Amino acid sequence: MREHVPVPFATRILALPVALVLLMTSACGEEEEGEVGLGALAAEIIEIGDVGLESPRAVIHDPVADMYLVSNVSGGPLEENDSGFISRFSPDGELDQLAWIQTVGPESRLNAPKGMALADASLFVADIQCIRMYDRESGSMSDQRCLGDVTSLVGVDVGPEGSLFVTDSGLDFANGDPITTGTDAVYRLAVEDFSRGATLASGEELGSPMGIAVGARGIFTVTHNSGEVIRLTPGGERTDVLQQPDQRFEGVVFLADGGFAYSSSSHSAVYLVDGAGQLHTLLEDVDAPGDLGYDETRNRLLVPLYNENRLLLVDLDSELDMTMD
Numbered sequence: 001m002r003e004h005v006p007v008p009f010a011t012r013i014l015a016l017p018v019a020l021v022l023l024m025t026s027a028c029g030e031e032e033e034g035e036v037g038l039g040a041l042a043a044e045i046i047e048i049g050d051v052g053l054e055s056p057r058a059v060i061h062d063p064v065a066d067m068y069l070v071s072n073v074s075g076g077p078l079e080e081n082d083s084g085f086i087s088r089f090s091p092d093g094e095l096d097q098l099a100w101i102q103t104v105g106p107e108s109r110l111n112a113p114k115g116m117a118l119a120d121a122s123l124f125v126a127d128i129q130c131i132r133m134y135d136r137e138s139g140s141m142s143d144q145r146c147l148g149d150v151t152s153l154v155g156v157d158v159g160p161e162g163s164l165f166v167t168d169s170g171l172d173f174a175n176g177d178p179i180t181t182g183t184d185a186v187y188r189l190a191v192e193d194f195s196r197g198a199t200l201a202s203g204e205e206l207g208s209p210m211g212i213a214v215g216a217r218g219i220f221t222v223t224h225n226s227g228e229v230i231r232l233t234p235g236g237e238r239t240d241v242l243q244q245p246d247q248r249f250e251g252v253v254f255l256a257d258g259g260f261a262y263s264s265s266s267h268s269a270v271y272l273v274d275g276a277g278q279l280h281t282l283l284e285d286v287d288a289p290g291d292l293g294y295d296e297t298r299n300r301l302l303v304p305l306y307n308e309n310r311l312l313l314v315d316l317d318s319e320l321d322m323t324m325d
Helices: none
Strands: 021-026 031-035 042-048 056-062 067-072 085-089 095-102 113-119 122-127 130-135 141-146 153-158 163-168 185-190 193-202 209-215 218-223 228-232 238-243 249-254 260-264 269-273 279-284 293-295 300-305 310-316
Touching: 056 300, 056 310, 067 113, 067 310, 085 113, 113 163, 122 153, 130 153, 163 209, 185 209, 209 260, 218 249, 218 260, 228 249, 249 293, 269 300, 279 310
Parallel strands: 021 042, 056 113, 056 293, 113 153, 153 209, 209 249
Antiparallel strands: 021 031, 042 310, 056 067, 067 085, 085 095, 113 122, 122 130, 130 141, 153 163, 163 185, 185 193, 209 218, 218 228, 228 238, 249 260, 260 269, 269 279, 293 300, 300 310
């Protein structure tokens, strides 16, 4: 039986206007108005759009190259069509390369890429039933592993000890609407040898785990079907961190102050739990926010909008001391 504990945060939703008109900076540097609800914790938004993104699902910051990597599903979420690709952007919103990584042959395929993670010289990408491994600098494929008895690999992160953590949402979209297959799971794999790994947690009680974040606070995953933020220990023990059962969550990321942010596709919103445990609505009226990224250097949240083929770079308010001692 899983452990159930009360939410350990003082929950407080800020009262924000539903459609606050704000001044945003576009990728080309021009100012334009946007209908996005901007919470009090955000200072500015850079919007990237009309550059060729195709159903962007996840975004991460590569601090070594100082580039943002965006996975583009480019088709159905489980469609093996070789049309997925990964884009690169500079932090000022300029497109560096639209299809930096794409299918180049039968031995180097990319279908519907979702979550991504970086470790040493490698980039790991979740692609339906496979984990693709690429050279972090060149973007060339170096290895891959396809897992058996999985439905849809979505979230990927690398733990402090070097393990690769992957979620299977257990969602099949064969008929357009998501159908639960019961393969919901969180896996831990050895980065240096994909043949070694273990199932950290599994079963429909996981509620279709999507994005995953691994760090000093533990292993966090958010669920699509049950509207939960879940913490797992390295031994697979579960704690329910936060519950909003009427929502469908997509991504989660840790922040520098010890808090975290998570996205809700059902409510078109991005929420932030700060280091003091206060819950805030950061963004509203953002259609289908996906798996979030975080640029710690700039204290910036990275938000892909799946349905609108856009990317939002949200600078968090510098007055909130978002740095760790």
